[in-house]
Amino acid sequence: MINFLTFYTVPDGEGMPFPGKWVKDAPKEEALVHYVGWEPDVQEILQALEPTVLCWAVHVMGSIPFAGHEHVTIIGDAMHAMTLHVSAGTGQAMEDACMLGHLLVHDLTMRDTVPATMQIYEDRRLAFANAVIAAACKTGLMYEFNGPEYNGMLPMDADAL
Ligand SMILES: Cc1cc2nc3c(=O)[nH]c(=O)nc-3n(C[C@H](O)[C@H](O)[C@H](O)COP(=O)(O)OP(=O)(O)OC[C@H]3O[C@@H](n4cnc5c(N)ncnc54)[C@H](O)[C@@H]3O)c2cc1C
Numbered sequence: 459m460i461n462f463l464t465f466y467t468v469p470d471g472e473g474m475p476f477p478g479k480w481v482k483d484a485p486k487e488e489a490l491v492h493y494v495g496w497e498p499d500v501q502e503i504l505q506a507l508e509p510t511v512l513c514w515a516v517h518v519m520g521s522i523p524f525a526g527h528e529h530v531t532i533i534g535d536a537m538h539a540m541t542l543h544v545s546a547g548t549g550q551a552m553e554d555a556c557m558l559g560h561l562l563v564h565d566l567t568m569r570d571t572v573p574a575t576m577q578i579y580e581d582r583r584l585a586f587a588n589a590v591i592a593a594a595c596k597t598g599l600m601y602e603f604n605g606p607e608y609n610g611m612l613p614m615d616a617d618a619l
Pocket of ligand 1: 546
């Protein structure tokens with residue numbers, strides 16, 4: 459069995475409300491329509507799809523300014539949901555949990571120092587996770603030749619100039 463993902467980006471959709479369900483089953487034809495004209499290897503894999511595919515609307519948390527308050531904090535996608543282009547969402551969630559766990563069992567962490575502990579967690583994790591969000595976004599733009607440097611051209615078009 460091969461499990462694979464395809465992406466279909468709507469650049470103008472960024473920052474706009476998403477009206478539909480975030481995860482839905484769809485007939486495979488709904489996915490295939492976006493890959494007409496792609497090379498035979500891709501077509502072969504796409505034709506092997508099950509009749510029904512799973513579609514995700516991928517949402518990004520953006521750069522939130524803080525991750526918690528007092529005794530409450532958030533981890534994982536709740537803090538830094540990102541696009542998939544550097545395959546880092548789960549890893550970032552695990553780094554959050556690992557650091558939070560270490561901090562919470564630290565000898566200096568007491569009930570009344572928990573807010574300070576949470577602040578250390580936020581200081582160490584939030585900016586880093588936001589940087590990974592930005593890297594994932596930039597990588598996605600490059601994969602799809604949507605980066606500003608391409609100005610709507612594929613690299614081979616640019617060579618011809
Ligand atoms: C198509 C796709 C491919 C991906 N590929 C990769 C990859 O290759 N590598 C990678 O590192 N990351 C990947 N990710 C990202 C990764 O899946 C997420 O970053 C990761 O799952 C985040 O973990 P989380 O625990 O923060 O959130 P989640 O995995 O979303 O877990 C949150 C849980 O909370 C539950 N929940 C929500 N609301 C409530 C409620 N009110 N009460 C109780 N439970 C609730 C949800 O059902 C869910 O089980 C991918 C994501 C997608 C969509």
